[in-house]
Amino acid sequence: MNLKNKIAVVTGASDGIGKEVCLKLAKEGVSLALIARDEERLDEVKNKCIELDSPKVESYVCDVSDNQKVNETVNKILVDFNNVDILLNIAGIWQELNLLENIPDEVIDSVIDIDLKGMIYMTKPLLKYFKEEDKEAIILNVSSRSGVTAQEGQNIYTAAKWGVTGFSESLKVDLKDSKIKVATIFQGGTNTEMFNKTGEHFDQDKFIKPGDLADIIVFMLSRPPQIWLHDARVES
Numbered sequence: 185m186n187l188k189n190k191i192a193v194v195t196g197a198s199d200g201i202g203k204e205v206c207l208k209l210a211k212e213g214v215s216l217a218l219i220a221r222d223e224e225r226l227d228e229v230k231n232k233c234i235e236l237d238s239p240k241v242e243s244y245v246c247d248v249s250d251n252q253k254v255n256e257t258v259n260k261i262l263v264d265f266n267n268v269d270i271l272l273n274i275a276g277i278w279q280e281l282n283l284l285e286n287i288p289d290e291v292i293d294s295v296i297d298i299d300l301k302g303m304i305y306m307t308k309p310l311l312k313y314f315k316e317e318d319k320e321a322i323i324l325n326v327s328s329r330s331g332v333t334a335q336e337g338q339n340i341y342t343a344a345k346w347g348v349t350g351f352s353e354s355l356k357v358d359l360k361d362s363k364i365k366v367a368t369i370f371q372g373g374t375n376t377e378m379f380n381k382t383g384e385h386f387d388q389d390k391f392i393k394p395g396d397l398a399d400i401i402v403f404m405l406s407r408p409p410q411i412w413l414h415d416a417r418v419e420s
C-alpha cells in the first residue's frame with residue numbers, strides 16, 4: 185500500500201513497539217489515531233508525530249479490553265477522520281513468568297482480556313467498516329514468538345498469543361477473497377519496558393530494538409499491491 189495520506193489506527197501507541205511504529209508512519213505521511221490508556225504518554229507521541237509531519241494525529245484514551253469503550257472510540261475516530269485504511273493491533277501486556285497454580289486470577293483475566301479479547305474487540309467494528317465501505321484495508325496483528333512456540337512459565341501469555349495467531353489465521357481465511365489484507369508478526373524478545381512493568385527483569389541488551397521491528401512493520405504495510413507479506417518471524 186502506498187502509505188502517504190493513509191489513515192492508521194494504532195493500539196499500544198503510547199510506548200514501546202507501537203510508539204516506534206507511529207513515529208515511522210508519521211515520517212511516511214500517514215495520519216494517525218493513537219490508542220492507549222496513558223493520556224500523558226499518548227500526547228507526547230502525538231506531539232512527536234505532528235513534528236514529523238503526519239497530516240493529522242489524534243489520541244484516544246481507551247482500554248482495549250473494554251468492549252463498549254472500544255466501540256465508542258472507533259465511532260469517534262470515524263467521525264474525526266472520516267476514513268480509516270489500516271488497523272495495527274499492537275497493545276499488549278506481559279505475564280510475569282510463573283507456574284499456573286501461582287498466577288493470580290486477576291493476571292489471568294487481564295492478560296487474556298487485553299492481549300486477546302482486546303484485539304478482537306478492536307478488529308470487529310473496523311472490519312465491519314472496511315467491508316461496508318468496500319475498502320482496500322490492512323489489519324496487522326502483533327503476536328509473538330510465544331504465539332507459535334511454548335516457553336517455560338509463559339502459560340497465560342502463550343495462551344493469549346496462540347489465540348492471537350488463531351484469530352489472525354482465521355481472519356486470513358475469511359477475508360481471502362476480499363480487499364482486506366491481514367498480517368501477523370511473531371517476534372522474539374524486544375527491548376521495551378513491557379517486562380519491567382510487571383516487575384520482571386531480563387538482560388535485554390541482545391533483544392530486538394523496537395525501532396528495527398517498527399521498520400519491518402512499515403515495510404510489510406508498504407508492499408506494492410501485487411504482493412502481500414502476511415507473516416514475519418523476527419528474532420535477534
Ligand SMILES: NC(=O)c1ccc[n+]([C@@H]2O[C@H](COP(=O)([O-])OP(=O)(O)OC[C@H]3O[C@@H](n4cnc5c(N)ncnc54)[C@H](OP(=O)(O)O)[C@@H]3O)[C@@H](O)[C@H]2O)c1
Pocket residue numbers: 195196197198199200201202219220221222223225246247248249274275276277278298299302326327328329371372373374375376377378379381
Ligand atoms: N517486548 C517484547 O519482547 C515482545 C515480544 C513479543 C511480542 N510482544 C508484543 O508486542 C506488543 C507491544 O509490546 P511492547 O513490548 O511494545 O510493550 P510496551 O512497551 O509495554 O507497550 C505496550 C503498549 O500497549 C498499551 N496497552 C497495554 N494495555 C493496554 C490496554 N488495556 N488498552 C490499551 N492499550 C494498552 C500500552 O499503553 P498504556 O499502558 O498507556 O495503555 C503501551 O502503549 C504486545 O502485544 C506484546 O505482547 C512484545
